[in-house]
Amino acid sequence: MPHKKLEKVFRDPVHNYIAVSNQVIYDLIGTSEFQRLRRIKQLGTSSYTFHGAEHSRFAHCLGVYHIAKQITDMFTKNYPEIWNSEENLVTQCAALLHDVGHGAFSHTFEGIFDTDHEAITVSIITSPETEVNAVLRKVAPDFPEKVASVITHQYANQQVVQLISSQIDADRMDYLLRDSYYTGATYGEFDLTRIMRVITPVENGIAFKIQGMHAVEDYIVSRFQMYMQVYFHPASRAMEVLLHQLLKRAKVLYPTQKTYFDTTSPRLVPFFEKHFTLSDYLHLDDGVMTTYFQNWQTHPDPILSDLSKAFVNRKLSKSIKYDHADEQDLDILRDIIEKIGFDKTYYTAVHSNFDLPYDLYRPEIKSPRTQIEIMQKDGTLTELSELSSLVKSLTGTTHGDSRFYFPREILNPDTLFKAEQEAFTSYIKNDHFLGKKGIESK
Numbered sequence: 110m111p112h113k114k115l116e117k118v119f120r121d122p123v124h125n126y127i128a129v130s131n132q133v134i135y136d137l138i139g140t141s142e143f144q145r146l147r148r149i150k151q152l153g154t155s156s157y158t159f160h161g162a163e164h165s166r167f168a169h170c171l172g173v174y175h176i177a178k179q180i181t182d183m184f185t186k187n188y189p190e191i192w193n194s195e196e197n198l199v200t201q202c203a204a205l206l207h208d209v210g211h212g213a214f215s216h217t218f219e220g221i222f223d224t225d226h227e228a229i230t231v232s233i234i235t236s237p238e239t240e241v242n243a244v245l246r247k248v249a250p251d252f253p254e255k256v257a258s259v260i261t262h263q264y265a266n267q268q269v270v271q272l273i274s275s276q277i278d279a280d281r282m283d284y285l286l287r288d289s290y291y292t293g294a295t296y297g298e299f300d301l302t303r304i305m306r307v308i309t310p311v312e313n314g315i316a317f318k319i320q321g322m323h324a325v326e327d328y329i330v331s332r333f334q335m336y337m338q339v340y341f342h343p344a345s346r347a348m349e350v351l352l353h354q355l356l357k358r359a360k361v362l363y364p365t366q367k368t369y370f371d372t373t374s375p376r377l378v379p380f381f382e383k384h385f386t387l388s389d390y391l392h393l394d395d396g397v398m399t400t401y402f403q404n405w406q407t408h409p410d411p412i413l414s415d416l417s418k419a420f421v422n423r424k425l426s427k428s429i430k431y432d433h434a435d436e437q438d439l440d441i442l443r444d445i446i447e448k449i450g451f452d453k454t455y456y457t458a459v460h461s462n463f464d465l466p467y468d469l470y471r472p473e474i475k476s477p478r479t480q481i482e483i484m485q486k487d488g489t490l491t492e493l494s495e496l497s498s499l500v501k502s503l504t505g506t507t508h509g510d511s512r513f514y515f516p517r518e519i520l521n522p523d524t525l526f527k528a529e530q531e532a533f534t535s536y537i538k539n540d541h542f543l544g545k546k547g548i549e550s551k
Contacts, residue, residue, distance in 0.1 A: 119171055123287050127175040133248060134174065134201060140240035141391075142209055142233050146170060148394035152288060153214050154348035155339065157423050159292035166208050172283035176301075177204035177272055180279065184310050192268065192310045198248065200269050203259035204279050206241065209233050212390060213398040217349050221356040222380040224390065231257045232387050239387070271314040275479040276467060277304075277328060285328075285335055296334035300324040309484060316482040316490055325481060326497050333466040333503060341462040341509055347425040350458045350514045355402065355416040358455055362410055369408070374401035412455050426456075427520060428512040429537055435544030439513055442542070445533045446515055449526045456516050463509035467493070467500055513542060 117135055119127040129135045137143055146167035156162040181200050184192035210230030212218050219226065233239050234257045245253040258264040259273055272279055282301060289297025307321025317325050339345075363370050363381040371378055376392050379385035405417040418424070431439060436459070443453040451457075469480045469492050481493040494501040519533055536543050 121168070121172065121175070123172055123283070123290055124175050127171050131198065131201070133198065133244060134205060136244045137202065137205055137241060138171070140244060142239055142241045143167070143170070143206070145391060145394060146209065146211070148396055149211055149213065149215070150395050151284070152292075152345075153216065154352060155292070155342065155345040157348045158342050158344040159294070159339065161293055162288065162291045164287060164291045166211050169284055169287055170205055170208050172287055173207060173273075173279045174201055174205040176279040176282055176305075177201050179305060180272060180308060183305070183308075188310050191312070193266075196266055196269050199252070199255050199259060199264075200272055202245065202256045203269070203273050206230065206234060206256060207260060207273055207280060209241065213393045213395050214352055217352045217356070218393075218398075220353060221360060222385075223383075224380075224385075227260065229387070229390060230260055233391075234260070236387055267314045268310045271479055275315070276481055277317075277325065281332065282328070285331055288335060288339060289331075292339050294335065294339050296338050297331050299328040299331045304328060311482065311484070311490065314479065314482070316484045318484050319486065319496070322483055322493070322496060325483070325493065326499050329467050329481075329493075329500050329503065333464075333508065336464045336466070337508060341464070343428050343512060344425055346460050346462065346512065347428060347514060348420070348423070350426065350460050351416065351420050354455045354458060355405075355413070355420055358410070358413045358416060359405065362413060373404040373408075377401060412452060416455065425517070426458075426514040427517040428460075428514045429540050429542050430510050431459075431513050431542035432544070433511065435542055435546075436511070438544040439542065441545070442513065442515065442533060442536060445529050446519060449519065449529050451516055458514045459511060460514060461509070461511040463507050465505070465507050466503045468505050469494060 115130055115132050115135060117129040119129070121127050129138070144167070147165050149166040150156055150162075151164050151166050151169045152159070152162045178197075178201050181192075181194075181197040185194040185197060207230065208226075210226045210228070210233055212224060212226060212229070215226050218224065233241050234245065235253050236242055242253050245256060249255075255264065259269055262270050262274060264270050274280065282304070285297040285299065286301060289295060303321050303324035304317070307318040307324070309316050309318060359370070359374075359377070360381060367378075370381065376389065376397055379389040399421070402417045402420055405413055406421060408414045408417070439459065443457050446457055447453045465478075467481070468478050471477055482490040483493055483496055484490055494504040519530060521530070
């Protein structure tokens with residue numbers, strides 16, 4: 110009896126149908142480590158601002174796999190002289206697994222407990238104790254290490270590396286479209302179909318044919334807009350700050366209240382103790398963490414209890430922008446807040462978000478980026494900003510802001526602390542901190 114060809118289909122709102130015809134890919138999707146990604150939100154705290162943004166890392170990783178498969182299939186068909194079809198599976202596996210190490214509220218959690226999602230991704234792929242590793246080892250004994258080296262950018266073939274991680278790659282193309290769809294922010298939309306038609310392998314990476322340059326321009330602008338309007342939204346960052354302060358308070362209380370935390374939040378204990386295993390990490394997800402925060406609402410410590418209630422019920426701090434030169438002067442505002450009765454250690458915070466929408470390759474800088482190459486009619490390559498005045502205006506320019514977060518009660522006109530409130534607001538103009546020099550020049 111002939112072996113039946115595998116054909117599984119996932120219905121996807123961004124890509125319509127995601128087809129899986131390789132048993133290795135299907136088996137990887139079925140592993141416990143990959144299924145865990147269903148329980149990790151792609152946008153973390155952004156769902157508290159954009160209520161539709163409940164999509165998961167699972168959906169995103171499937172989308173990145175889908176784009177990578179389309180590209181590798183097209184390369185195999187159209188560019189056999191420069192693309193080795195034996196790279197297809199390693200590319201697709203790396204695309205699928207690139208985010209498998211992301212944790213609960215990953216970036217904030219990493220800052221508090223000193224974890225590294227990329228290092229954990231590599232551990233999940235290479236550790237003999239994981240289901241992912243067992244699936245990859247069936248391909249070849251060294252196959253897990255090959256996939257991991259794509260994630261760490263050490264893989265010898267830069268075509269493969271750039272398809273997964275560059276300034277325009279399968280990862281970014283999926284998350285921009287997916288995040289745009291689920292947040293309802295149309296800024297992230299761009300012509301994926303056109304980009305897929307003009308992407309081409311070159312000797313040391315990937316490039317884009319000149320007839321598709323405007324689609325690439327559109328992608329750069331979409332990325333810029335999504336960062337400014339969605340990823341750097343001040344309300345999402347307020348939730349991030351709140352989560353950071355909440356975990357920071359729990360970490361301070363733990364040494365004297367181990368029994369309490371062992372009872373109400375046992376999966377966090379290894380992180381408080383600073384000796385967690387891969388298994389400990391994989392047992393945490395957004396739902397587990399949120400349950401712990403719900404438990405902490407009744408903790409006798411007023412700060413932990415209050416911050417937990419604020420996070421669970423979305424009670425956000427207010428924020429103002431400030432300039433780096435005025436950062437030291439923020440102590441003026443912190444002191445006023447403390448006079449009113451708030452602990453400035455937990456009820457104030459600074460948060461900075463900056464992004465470089467596009468940059469050309471600068472080997473002398475600490476983290477050089479791959480540049481976007483445009484293939485001219487004669488086959489020569491030209492860096493994108495040399496051909497596009499639109500992209501040139503964004504090249505090498507950093508965008509974003511720094512914000513000071515504080516309790517919204519400070520701005521309540523009915524407060525008993527009228528003098529302090531007036532003193533506080535005197536340092537603010539158009540939601541911007543004036544600093545000492547600014548207040549003196551008023």
